[in-house]
Amino acid sequence: MEPVLTCEGLIRRFGSRTAVDGVDLRVEKGETYGLLGPNGAGKTTTISMVAGILEPDAGSIVIAGRPMSTGPSPAKRLVGLVPQDIALYPDLSAEENLRFFGRLQGLRGRHLDARVHAVLELVGLSDRSRDRIDAYSGGMKRRVNIAAGLIHEPALLILDEPTVGVDPQSRNQILESIEALGGAGLSVLYTTHYMEEAERLCRRVGIIDDGRLVAEGTRRELVAMVGEHDRVVVSAEGDLDSLARAVKGLPGALDLVxxxxxxxxxxxxxxxxxxxxxxxxxxxxxxxxxTGLEVREPDLEAVFLHLTGKALRD
Amino acid sequence: MAASLVVAVTDLVRRIRNRSALIVAIGAPVAMAGVFGLLLDGATSAHFTVGVADADRSAVSRQVAGTLVDPAGGSGGTAESGADDRIRFRTFADESALRRAVDDGDVDGGVLLPDGFGADAAAGKRLTVVALRDPRRAIGGEVAAAVAASVGHEVAGVGLSVRVASGLTDRPPGELVDAAGDRTPAFRLDEGGDTSRSIDASAFFGASMAIVFLFFGVAYAPRSLMKEKEDGTLARVLASPIAPGSLLAGKVLGVALLSAAGFVVVWWVTTAAFGAAWGPPATVLILIVATVLSISGVSAFVCGLARTNEQADTYTSAVTFVLALLGGNFVGPANAPPLLQRLSLLTPNGWALRGFTAAAVDGAAPHEVLGAIAVLLVVGAAFGAAGWVLVGRRVVQG
Structure with missing residues (x-):
């Protein structure tokens, strides 16, 4: 089956800085693919190119067989973008925002009406559809933000850190919505620096650091890269340098960070x-x-630490 | 085009909702038209009052002073009158009263006929007429100097005629001077042109300031684009199948419609409420549309140059003031120095003012201002095309 997204050799430079350096991505139909990396790793630049907002300096992007470009490319109709910011007009209602973005996607008349009602239903805001966005809570804004990315029934939904700054309850609602969308067969490209979100939502994860995709695979495949090893987080007072040297020399201690x-x-x-x-x-x-000892089983955080030498939230 | 309309309509709805549309299209234009209408109601050009004092008190000096004040009645003139309604003369009892009036700004300049004026005239000597100026009223001082020079030449000419005539008659020269003085022509300001052609000041400044306001009005387009970039909505709009240029066109179209409405309101209010004569409506309407399109093109260019909201503001202000100064919006192209008059031809607003002036002064029909309209449209298209390219490169490409 043809992949929904194929990126090959994506490169994007800003002046002398290379923000994305030879990234290859492939997202299959119905797959939720996680792009995991710390702030500044190149996630947003990558998805901006995939969404047709930024022109790559090199490489190619194909959406369901159609090449993507920054012009009025037909491939753009196949992609729904949910930016990290609340990309909505605060002085318009949810319905007006959805109609505007729907029209830009070429929707008109009854089809537009039906899609507006459908996505409002999906994010649970049908009863507040006439309220202005600036009257919504942060979580409600996030939900409309996702609805706007779905208005034209895209084949690929790109979510750029959709839970940043969201309260736990709204965050859970958003994650449940995304799980439901993935379950309904929508392909999702999900960027995050929250390891637990990637583990919960994504079948495959790509780890990006300094603009390069340093590893890719299922959780099991990635964890296997660092071995099935436990991690012990040591909290202590006093001479930690000396303690760290002593611990590193203990039998069974494989690595220390x-x-x-x-x-x-x-x-x-x-x-x-x-x-x-x-x-x-x-x-x-x-x-x-x-003062404390905590044992952690292998997870993507450990994989990231192993591959990049730094924590995801650095 | 459809996407541009969607963007334009949505922008208009948002601006109507936040009331900025009402301010741009109605509130500010009405206020501006009201100010110009009230301040300049009926004015066609500048008026000057020149003081006259006779320190000589001879028959000749009395005759000259009287003729200035009342060209028809000679020495029997009123205390304040003039040969035409742009220069009025006001008599003062003596030199000190005249100097005080000039210093206090009661008059724009002064003409003093000094002691010995009449005797010098009779003797055929070189005549002295003193012009009194206030440095704060440069133009009034120039007018007074011109009057003084004119008086000197006129009286000297009369003296020469008398001396010639005295060889042909047995009448004494003094008697001939008095007789010739009776026929001294009134001073008049010779403009060397058709004085029936004049522009209504409220029409000129209404159009002129509406153009300046237009610059600020269309500046909303780059600001709006930068705001959307900062808020993140630009990313979502550009992720839809719309060319960056179409987005720009939509942004500019929305503000152009509002700005054009504001311009029409200035025209309508100054005409309906203050009787300003802008010229044939068809010409004015076409010029308004061409001017809005032209300056919208400049605005699109600024959209392409700016990377941030602050840059958009700075560039807009700079472009507005430079073009307004060069184009003659503050002084009028005809009143500008020759170099500035030539430079105004490099600005769209300079051409727009030429068109509006032709309509107001000559009642030019649309085909008679085709040159100005063509330049405006070419400028708008050129800057708009440059903006189209730049927006793609700079705004979209980060």
Whole structure:
């Protein structure tokens, strides 16, 4: 079956800085693909090119067999974009916003009416459709923001960090909506720097850092890259440098990473239970006292740390 | 085109909703027309009052002063009158009263006939007529100087005639001077042209300021584009199958319609409420449309140059003031120095003012201002095309 999105060798430079450097992507029909990376990794630039907003300096983008461009490309009718910002006119109602973006997509008459009602129903705002956007809560705005990306029934929905700044309840509603859309067969390209969202929603995940796609695969495939190892997060007081050196030399300690927080470090180990007691025992000799130990099973955060040497939220 | 209309209509709806449309299309134009109508009602050109004092008090000086004040009645004139209604003369008892009036700004300049004026005239000596000026009233001072020079020449001419005539008659020269003085022509300001042709000041400044206002009005397009970029809606609009140029056209179309409405309101209010004579309606309407299109093209160009909302504001202000100064919006092309008059031909507003002036002064029909209309449309198209390209490159490409 033809993929909904195929990107090959995407490159985009801003002056001397290369924001996206040779990215290849492929999203199948009905697949929710996660693009995971910290702020500034190149996620938004990548999806801006996929949505036809930015022209790539090199590479190609094909949407369901149609080449994408920044002009009035037919491929744009196949893509729905949900930007990170609330891309709506605050002085218009939800319905007026949806009609405007629907018309830009070429919808008219009864078809437009039907689509407006359908997407308002989908995001649960039919009863508030005549209210101005600036009267909505943050979560409601986010839902209309998603509805505007769906108004023209795209084949590929691009969601750029749709839960940033959203309260937990609205966030859960949004994630449930996206799960429902994926379940209904819509292809979704989802960017986030929240590892747990990518794990929940996406069958495959691409990890992007410094403009390069450093790894791609299912969660299981990515975790296998770092091995089925546990991570122990050590919180301590006193001479952490000395403690870190002592812990790194303990039997079973495979790798040690110091994050930005000076009171914590992270140890990778094949067997966490055996290491915990040894860490506590080594602390006094290193001039430190352990205040906390947390064992984490392998996840995408660990994969990201392993591949890039930095945390997702850095 | 359909996408441009969708953008334009949505922008208009939003502006009507936030009332800025009412301000641009009705409120501000009515206020502007009201101000110009009230301040310049019926004015066609500048008026000057020149003071006259006779320090000589001879028969000749009395005759000259009297003739200035009342060309028909000679020395029996009223205290304040004039040969034409643009220059009025006002007599003062003596030199000090005249100097005080000039210093206080009661008159725009002064003409003093000094002691010995009559004797010098009779003797055929070089005549002195003193012009008194106030540095703050440069033009009034120039008018007074012109009057003084004219008086000197007139009286000297009469003296020469008398001396020639005295060789042909046995009448004494003094008697001949008095007789010739009776026929001294009244001073008049010779414009060397058709004085029946004049422009209604409220029509000129109404059009002129409406053009300046137009610059500010259409500046909403680049500001709106930059605002959408900052708010994120631009990304969503550009993700739809619409060319960046069509988006630009929609933005400019919306503000152009409002600006044109504002221009028409200025025209209508100054005409209906203050009787301003703009010229044939068809010519005025076509000129308004051409001017709006031209300046909208300039606005589209600014859209392409600006990367931020602040830049859009700065560029718009700079373009507005430079073009308004060069185009003669503040002084009128005809009153500008020769270099500025030539430079005004490089500006769309300069051509627009020429068109509006032709309509108001000569009652020019549309075909008689085709040159101005053509230049306006070409300028609008050229700048609009440049803006179309630049928006694609700079706004869209980040």
């Amino acid at each position: 110091r994050g930005p927080d000076p009171e914590h470090f992270e140890v990778t180990t094949a067997s966490a239970p055996g290491l915990l007691a040894a860490i506590v025992a080594a602390a006094p000799g290193a001039g430190a006292s352990v």
